[in-house]
Amino acid sequence: MGKFTKKGQKETPAVSTASLPDIVFMLLFFFMVTTVMREVDPKVEVVPPEASEIQKIEDKSLVYYIYIGEPVDDEQFGTTSRIQLNDDFATKDDIAVFVEIKRSEVPEVLVPKLTASLKVDMETQMGIVTDVKQELREVNALKINYATREGEGFQ
Amino acid sequence: MPKTSRKLSQVNASSMADIAFLLLVFFLVTTSIETDWGILRKLPPAEEDPHSKPFHERNILEVFLNANNDMMVEGKQMTLSELRNFTKSFLLNAERRSDWPAFKTEEIPVLGNMDVSKGIVSVQSDRSTNYATYLGVQNELIAAYRELRDAAAQKYFGTNYEDLVESGQQEKVLAIRKLYPQRISEAEPVNKGGLNR
Numbered sequence: 001m002g003k004f005t006k007k008g009q010k011e012t013p014a015v016s017t018a019s020l021p022d023i024v025f026m027l028l029f030f031f032m033v034t035t036v037m038r039e040v041d042p043k044v045e046v047v048p049p050e051a052s053e054i055q056k057i058e059d060k061s062l063v064y065y066i067y068i069g070e071p072v073d074d075e076q077f078g079t080t081s082r083i084q085l086n087d088d089f090a091t092k093d094d095i096a097v098f099v100e101i102k103r104s105e106v107p108e109v110l111v112p113k114l115t116a117s118l119k120v121d122m123e124t125q126m127g128i129v130t131d132v133k134q135e136l137r138e139v140n141a142l143k144i145n146y147a148t149r150e151g152e153g154f155q
Numbered sequence: 156m157p158k159t160s161r162k163l164s165q166v167n168a169s170s171m172a173d174i175a176f177l178l179l180v181f182f183l184v185t186t187s188i189e190t191d192w193g194i195l196r197k198l199p200p201a202e203e204d205p206h207s208k209p210f211h212e213r214n215i216l217e218v219f220l221n222a223n224n225d226m227m228v229e230g231k232q233m234t235l236s237e238l239r240n241f242t243k244s245f246l247l248n249a250e251r252r253s254d255w256p257a258f259k260t261e262e263i264p265v266l267g268n269m270d271v272s273k274g275i276v277s278v279q280s281d282r283s284t285n286y287a288t289y290l291g292v293q294n295e296l297i298a299a300y301r302e303l304r305d306a307a308a309q310k311y312f313g314t315n316y317e318d319l320v321e322s323g324q325q326e327k328v329l330a331i332r333k334l335y336p337q338r339i340s341e342a343e344p345v346n347k348g349g350l351n352r
Binding site: 017018020021024025027028031032035049051052054055056060063115117120121122123124125126127129130133134136137138140142143144145146147148149150 | 176179285
């Protein structure tokens, strides 16, 4: 009557997982585009204060960072606020040299646009911040940025 | 011998997902979403003699911060939330008080002859003042200027100041900036641990 044969139990076809890597690649590309490789190993803990009147920095390549905060490892380094330049602790006397190095890395024309971004922990005291600012003034690095988180501002 | 056609079996693609996950984890671990916001500021050049510029006491809004993070504005103690409105009233000086800033008539393109305040805000902190407090004060001062500029932009151009900047109409933006020039000066800090008088 027909060549109908029972081929066996009908299985529901297995869910194809071929598109799973596509989804993961999309996530990956998203992260590749929106993040930057962390250049600096943070040796000081910096939680910037919140502020509402903030502006986004335009040209990130013309920004260099000065971190001020309590050391991450307070058993070894104590709890007084320290300055971190590049990957290591520094004192305010190192700032002049640091600025010169940053200036030499940038074409002459763009030197006036160099901005020092001060990433200062919210619990730091003004004394050390003012010293840093004074050193920056002495080397004529006048464009600065106080790094903040976005928020309502200190109340 | 008859050739049996074999059905081509599908390559198992599940390991592709594993490779992709590994790469993703690598990137998550080594990078950070760098949020670079902040308050941009220009420092005054060094060696500037603080007494070289003639100033009148009435034009200066004195803000003092002590080691206890208390704030004194023009001789009165004030909380941070009151600073913004006080600064605005001070700069506007609607009643033309003699102990508040004077005005100078300036010719501003687009707006014409306008009275521009001579007011300057001076912030002095103690060395032991909290940075968050100091930044909070700076934030409120900038907010005060922004609100004044917004009001002016609304009055003369019908939009607020931020939209005006984004629309790229340079002359109008410059006009508003000349009407309310942002003059915030930072005095040398003291190391007293108390209010400086």
